[in-house]
Amino acid sequence: MKIKSVRARVYEWKGKTVPPQGNFCSNAMDLVYDNKANRHAAGSDTMNTFRFHCWTVVEVETDDGIIGLGNVALAPRIAKAIIDEYLTPLVLGQDPWDYEYLNQRMYRATHAWGRKGVGMAAISAIDIAIWDILGKSVGKPVFKLLGGRTKEKIPCYYSKLYRTDIKDLQAEAQKFKDQGFRAFKMRFGHGPAHGQQGVVENLKAVEAVREVIGYDNDLMLECYMGWNLEYAKRMLPKLEKFQPRWLEEPVIADDIDGYAELNQLTSIPISGGEHEFSLYGFKQLLDRKAVSVVQYDTNRVGGITMAHKINALCEAYSVPVIPHAGQMHNYHLTMSSLNCPMSEYFPIFDVEVGNELFYYIFDGDPAAENGFLQLDDNLPGLGLTLKTEYLDHFTITE
Ligand SMILES: O=C(O)[C@H](O)[C@H](O)[C@@H](O)CO
Ligand SMILES: [Mg+2]
Numbered sequence: 001m002k003i004k005s006v007r008a009r010v011y012e013w014k015g016k017t018v019p020p021q022g023n024f025c026s027n028a029m030d031l032v033y034d035n036k037a038n039r040h041a042a043g044s045d046t047m048n049t050f051r052f053h054c055w056t057v058v059e060v061e062t063d064d065g066i067i068g069l070g071n072v073a074l075a076p077r078i079a080k081a082i083i084d085e086y087l088t089p090l091v092l093g094q095d096p097w098d099y100e101y102l103n104q105r106m107y108r109a110t111h112a113w114g115r116k117g118v119g120m121a122a123i124s125a126i127d128i129a130i131w132d133i134l135g136k137s138v139g140k141p142v143f144k145l146l147g148g149r150t151k152e153k154i155p156c157y158y159s160k161l162y163r164t165d166i167k168d169l170q171a172e173a174q175k176f177k178d179q180g181f182r183a184f185k186m187r188f189g190h191g192p193a194h195g196q197q198g199v200v201e202n203l204k205a206v207e208a209v210r211e212v213i214g215y216d217n218d219l220m221l222e223c224y225m226g227w228n229l230e231y232a233k234r235m236l237p238k239l240e241k242f243q244p245r246w247l248e249e250p251v252i253a254d255d256i257d258g259y260a261e262l263n264q265l266t267s268i269p270i271s272g273g274e275h276e277f278s279l280y281g282f283k284q285l286l287d288r289k290a291v292s293v294v295q296y297d298t299n300r301v302g303g304i305t306m307a308h309k310i311n312a313l314c315e316a317y318s319v320p321v322i323p324h325a326g327q328m329h330n331y332h333l334t335m336s337s338l339n340c341p342m343s344e345y346f347p348i349f350d351v352e353v354g355n356e357l358f359y360y361i362f363d364g365d366p367a368a369e370n371g372f373l374q375l376d377d378n379l380p381g382l383g384l385t386l387k388t389e390y391l392d393h394f395t396i397t398e
Contacts, residue, residue, distance in 0.1 A: 001137060003096055004063045006088040006126065007398070008080040011361055012054040015393035018352040020045040023189035023201075024162050025353075026226025028252050030193045050224070052354035055361055056080045057386065060129035062096060066136050069384050070129030071329065071362070072299055073354065074121040080397075082122035086110055096130045096137075103127055103305040107278070120277040120302050127303020128329045128382070135381035142382055143375060146308055146336035154334055154373040156326065156345035157181065157220065162352075163189025163201075166208045173212040176347070180370030183218035183245070183342065184209065191223065192231040199235065206242045218245040225249045225275070229258040236266045246271040246293050259290035271295055274324035278302050282310045286317045295344075297324040298333055307333045315339040326373075327358050328365050328382045335375050343373060360390040 022045055029046040056079050058070035072079040090105050106123040113119060135142045143149065158181040161172055173184060186209050190198025210219060221244045227235065232250040239247065246269045251258040253275035263270040269292030276282060276296065285291050294314050298307040307323070311333060314321045321337065323330035326344045334340035345368050348359045359365065364384040366373045376383060 002063045005061045007059040008083040010397040012395040025187040026191040028225035058125040068129035068132035070125035072121045072125040075118040079122040116277045124303040131304040132381040142332040143335040155342040157183035159185040161186035185220040187222045191226040222248045260288045294321045298329040311337040
């Protein structure tokens with residue numbers, strides 16, 4: 001079997017989107033004063049550079065007609081350019097079963113500029129498509145090629161609860177608790193740029209969600225790189241009484257020493273990894289005890305080939321892996337490793353941040369039932385197909 005073609009298409013959403021709201025989610029831009037948009041004004045929208053209303057879909061086809069589906073959501077247009085110009089020539093004519101060779105070929109050939117960020121995300125998209133081909137070629141789901149079923153079904157956590165009016169936040173938590181979720185991730189809306197008032201707002205929000213879900217359910221707290229070491233050191237002791245399962249991305253991804261200091265500071269585990277890349281990136285996080293939960297995203301980190309290696313590495317360090325975002329490319333890794341206790345889960349919503357787009361492009365992602373996900377032992381490959389019913393909501397660029 002040989003790779004005959006690679007097709008990367010950018011799906012740009014033209015449908016309805018939820019209007020941005022200020023302090024939606026603390027993020028790395030909160031601390032950056034923008035003298036044009038007066039971004040720090042109350043209600044300012046600093047998440048705008050992290051919102052992504054497009055996605056690149058990759059189809060790798062073999063000479064015997066098998067088409068593997070891959071995807072990338074980090075800088076999708078740039079990822080397409082990298083795939084078209086640099087990566088496709090490296091895989092055309094190659095045997096997809098040589099996936100380790102192909103992953104190394106892409107990783108090393110672009111190493112001068114692509115070892116972090118969108119270069120790795122582009123590699124991930126092709127690698128994911130290759131694994132879809134492998135599964136389809138032998139009639140097995142990808143997780144059966146990675147180690148098989150390690151769980152009867154996958155526990156998942158409800159992930160949204162972006163900062164909003166306290167009553168709306170509680171109503172959202174209640175709604176999904178009633179749907180059987182036993183774990184919830186909420187977002188802080190405030191960070192160092194919002195002073196003591198922001199501290200009070202953050203604590204009020206956590207208290208309000210705990211009031212609804214109680215203490216017999218997991219609560220995870222997301223900062224999305226929006227705090228800094230000093231602010232996080234102030235906040236963590238105040239948060240301990242709420243017993244969060246983890247505090248996520250308190251500082252920017254490069255502040256690994258900051259992560260490590262926070263991870264030892266209190267009883268609250270620090271999580272991260274959705275903005276880290278390659279086996280070596282995670283070795284660094286583990287060696288420096290920077291995180292207690294690893295959260296790579298398989299469509300960023302270097303694909304299934306790379307994520308499978310990281311799963312093994314994390315197992316050796318006894319650090320659990322709970323990949324970012326859910327979505328099928330991650331579910332197969334989670335199902336196939338005992339060291340992956342649960343998945344993130346974004347229910348289907350109107351398009352807001354962009355994570356929601358996965359559901360408007362692909363069919364096949366399992367719907368959560370009572371806080372669990374199931375994969376099909378008999379569905380070959382990733383188990384995804386391209387949706388048709390929303391095509392008129394996208395502008396698609398070949
Ligand atoms: O952990 C997550 O789900 C991500 O950080 C979100 O995708 C991001 O939108 C911020 O919540
Ligand atoms: Mg996150």
